[in-house]
Amino acid sequence: MFIESIKMSWQNISNNKMRSFLTTLGIIIGVTAIISLITIVQGLQTEITSQFAELGAGKIAVQAHGTPLKQGLSDNDMENISKIENVAGVSPNLTFISSAVKDGIVLENVPVEGKNHTFFRYNPKLVSRGRPFNILDMESKNKICIINYAVSQKLFFGEDPIGQTMQIGGTTYEVKGVINEDATSDVMSLMSGTGSDYRIIIPYTTAMGMAGIGSITSFEIYVADTDRTDEVIDETESILNQTFNFKDDSYRIINLDSLLDTMNTMNDMMTAVLAGIASIALLVGGIGIMNMMLVSVSERTTEIGLRKALGAEPVSIQIQFLIESIFLSLLGGFLGLVLGLTISYVACIAIGMTFRISYLAIFLGVGFSAAVGIIFGWAPARKASLLNPIDALRSL
Amino acid sequence: MRKEILSMQNIVKAYQMGDEEQIVLKGINLKVYEGEFISVLGPSGSGKSTLMNIIGCLDIPTSGTYILGGRNISNLTEKQLARIRNKEIGFVFQSFQLLPRLTALENVELPLIYARVSPSKRRKRAEELLIKVGLEDKMYHKPTQLSGGQQQRVAIARALANHPTLLLADEPTGALDQKTGKQVMKLFEELNNEGHTIIMITHDSNIAKHARRIVKILDGNLVEGVVENVY
Numbered sequence: 303m304f305i306e307s308i309k310m311s312w313q314n315i316s317n318n319k320m321r322s323f324l325t326t327l328g329i330i331i332g333v334t335a336i337i338s339l340i341t342i343v344q345g346l347q348t349e350i351t352s353q354f355a356e357l358g359a360g361k362i363a364v365q366a367h368g369t370p371l372k373q374g375l376s377d378n379d380m381e382n383i384s385k386i387e388n389v390a391g392v393s394p395n396l397t398f399i400s401s402a403v404k405d406g407i408v409l410e411n412v413p414v415e416g417k418n419h420t421f422f423r424y425n426p427k428l429v430s431r432g433r434p435f436n437i438l439d440m441e442s443k444n445k446i447c448i449i450n451y452a453v454s455q456k457l458f459f460g461e462d463p464i465g466q467t468m469q470i471g472g473t474t475y476e477v478k479g480v481i482n483e484d485a486t487s488d489v490m491s492l493m494s495g496t497g498s499d500y501r502i503i504i505p506y507t508t509a510m511g512m513a514g515i516g517s518i519t520s521f522e523i524y525v526a527d528t529d530r531t532d533e534v535i536d537e538t539e540s541i542l543n544q545t546f547n548f549k550d551d552s553y554r555i556i557n558l559d560s561l562l563d564t565m566n567t568m569n570d571m572m573t574a575v576l577a578g579i580a581s582i583a584l585l586v587g588g589i590g591i592m593n594m595m596l597v598s599v600s601e602r603t604t605e606i607g608l609r610k611a612l613g614a615e616p617v618s619i620q621i622q623f624l625i626e627s628i629f630l631s632l633l634g635g636f637l638g639l640v641l642g643l644t645i646s647y648v649a650c651i652a653i654g655m656t657f658r659i660s661y662l663a664i665f666l667g668v669g670f671s672a673a674v675g676i677i678f679g680w681a682p683a684r685k686a687s688l689l690n691p692i693d694a695l696r697s698l
Numbered sequence: 699m700r701k702e703i704l705s706m707q708n709i710v711k712a713y714q715m716g717d718e719e720q721i722v723l724k725g726i727n728l729k730v731y732e733g734e735f736i737s738v739l740g741p742s743g744s745g746k747s748t749l750m751n752i753i754g755c756l757d758i759p760t761s762g763t764y765i766l767g768g769r770n771i772s773n774l775t776e777k778q779l780a781r782i783r784n785k786e787i788g789f790v791f792q793s794f795q796l797l798p799r800l801t802a803l804e805n806v807e808l809p810l811i812y813a814r815v816s817p818s819k820r821r822k823r824a825e826e827l828l829i830k831v832g833l834e835d836k837m838y839h840k841p842t843q844l845s846g847g848q849q850q851r852v853a854i855a856r857a858l859a860n861h862p863t864l865l866l867a868d869e870p871t872g873a874l875d876q877k878t879g880k881q882v883m884k885l886f887e888e889l890n891n892e893g894h895t896i897i898m899i900t901h902d903s904n905i906a907k908h909a910r911r912i913v914k915i916l917d918g919n920l921v922e923g924v925v926e927n928v929y
């Protein structure tokens with residue numbers, strides 16, 4: 303009986319191919335939109351989250367410009383902060399622009415970062431060849447540097463830079479390591495946005511000794527237990543308040559974990575809004591289905607009457623029409639699914655993102671179209687089931 | 699004594715047209731026994747189809763008692779009525795009423811589907827019936843590929859599908875020429891000889907003569923006609 307209904311639905315749909323296709327167009331568009339939006343937004347979200355986890359998990363960024371009287375922090379202040387409970391380490395950010403020279407080749411406007419050994423401990427994959435800085439480099443303010451691939455290409459083309467020397471701002475430094483080619487920039491340097499291809503890192507103690515830099519205005523705190531990040535922030539705030547005499551705007555603390563949370567929330571909201579807009583297409587599609595089903599019912603009035611005369615119960619008639627409308631919208635849903643996945647696949651490749659099939663999207667696409675079929679097929683099917691067989695037969 | 703198939707007592711059917719009431723059937727009394735072949739004669743608009751719809755449980759009388767197979771029809775639910783139409787009554791219509799997209803075989807299978815007969819049994823029964831009405835070589839034809847007489851024979855096969863106790867035919871020859879009409883009437887006679895109870899509506903007294911009992915509807919009342927010698 304059920305199988306017969308499905309067969310009959312299929313016959314009716316394939317007998318009206320063009321009409322059926324046009325009717326399902328709304329569903330196709332709606333499902334396509336929902337699937338591609340969700341897949342792309344979710345892909346972006348995963349991408350952002352994984353980048354953040356790589357760059358900023360368990361990290362608090364502090365910018366401490368200080369007051370006119372006390373600009374930035376001293377080594378001593380940093381020492382105090384690193385002693386806060388649950389702090390695993392502190393890493394200052396010193397960035398200045400300088401020039402790099404080797405055998406007459408000059409690179410201007412190269413961002414030079416001063417970092418400590420803690421920074422390398424928390425970015426273990428950063429240095430791909432050579433060695434990172436250790437605590438001895440900090441204490442003895444060694445004139446050593448770690449350069450990235452772009453700098454190496456320019457200054458040491460075709461040679462191994464490690465162990466060689468170069469000038470940074472007129473001072474001679476020995477190259478100790480090379481930065482991993484596909485290492486993403488640190489979140490903070492991403493945010494400060496130097497936009498340079500070049501990158502040189504020197505010990506922060508060495509950088510502090512250079513002209514113009516007397517104190518630390520930016521640093522990162524590595525938290526051991528990320529569940530208690532808030533306590534660390536509170537402690538840091540109280541130390542900074544004391545250091546800067548409770549002056550407003552003397553510092554800023556950015557919790558990267560909460561930043562990620564915020565971004566994820568924003569993403570979720572965006573998904574919801576876009577899905578909401580897409581469901582309008584679905585709604586329109588549903589109305590299209592309803593319209594077609596109503597037409598179909600009135601076209602087949604005699605058939606319905608005859609079926610009733612032959613012994614079809616109202617329920618059988620209702621089920622038959624309901625199956626037809628579900629079938630129709632599932633067909634649209636399936637086409638939308640294929641189309642949506644294709645679009646998101648192409649979009650992912652275009653953006654340079656890895657394509658992941660979102661099961662949520664598939665579930666929503668198929669679920670929504672089935673629901674549309676049931677909801678908008680209900681009334682026409684009920685109308686058919688309530689037709690008076692005599693009136694129906696008389697109409698011929 | 700022959701088994702009583704149906705009995706109607708004082709059946710009234712009225713239609714409300716605006717605030718005017720039209721009484722089509724004004725108190726019909728009728729008893730039908732197993733094996734009868736009855737013709738219902740009457741001028742156009744006299745209420746023949748109305749009566750047949752009531753007999754076939756497609757319509758409910760305004761008042762009166764209709765007993766079919768021992769059950770009072772007015773006490774039954776829509777679902778029970780559907781089951782009666784499916785199993786106990788076979789309809790044959792003037793315009794055949796075959797579904798155009800289905801083959802002859804599939805059309806005959808329809809009542810069997812609603813009787814929840816399994817696909818293989820269904821097919822077997824439908825083939826049997828089409829052979830019986832002489833269409834063994836037209837089983838896979840669509841209605842449009844069949845002549846009027848052939849279509850009506852498919853419809854008769856369909857009406858017989860669930861071994862109904864009563865065959866109802868509303869002007870079964872109305873859309874056929876005289877020759878094919880006679881062939882169809884011959885089929886009805888054969889079916890009656892096999893024991894099928896038949897009620898046939900017609901306004902053609904020549905066709906009515908094929909029946910063994912003739913009733914006439916005049917002014918909303920039913921009168922027994924003369925049983926003329928046919929054979």
Ligand SMILES: Nc1ncnc2c1ncn2[C@@H]1O[C@H](COP(=O)(O)OP(=O)(O)OP(=O)(O)O)[C@@H](O)[C@H]1O
Binds near residue numbers: 720741743745747749
């Ligand atoms: N649904 C309805 N509403 C109102 N009046 C109706 C309805 N159905 C039938 N009638 C009226 O009932 C009367 C009898 O109709 P019916 O179809 O039974 O006649 P009939 O004897 O079968 O005629 P014919 O030989 O032309 O088929 C007609 O006058 C018709 O107008």
Ligand SMILES: [Mg+2]
Binds near residue numbers: 746747748868
């Ligand atoms: Mg009539």
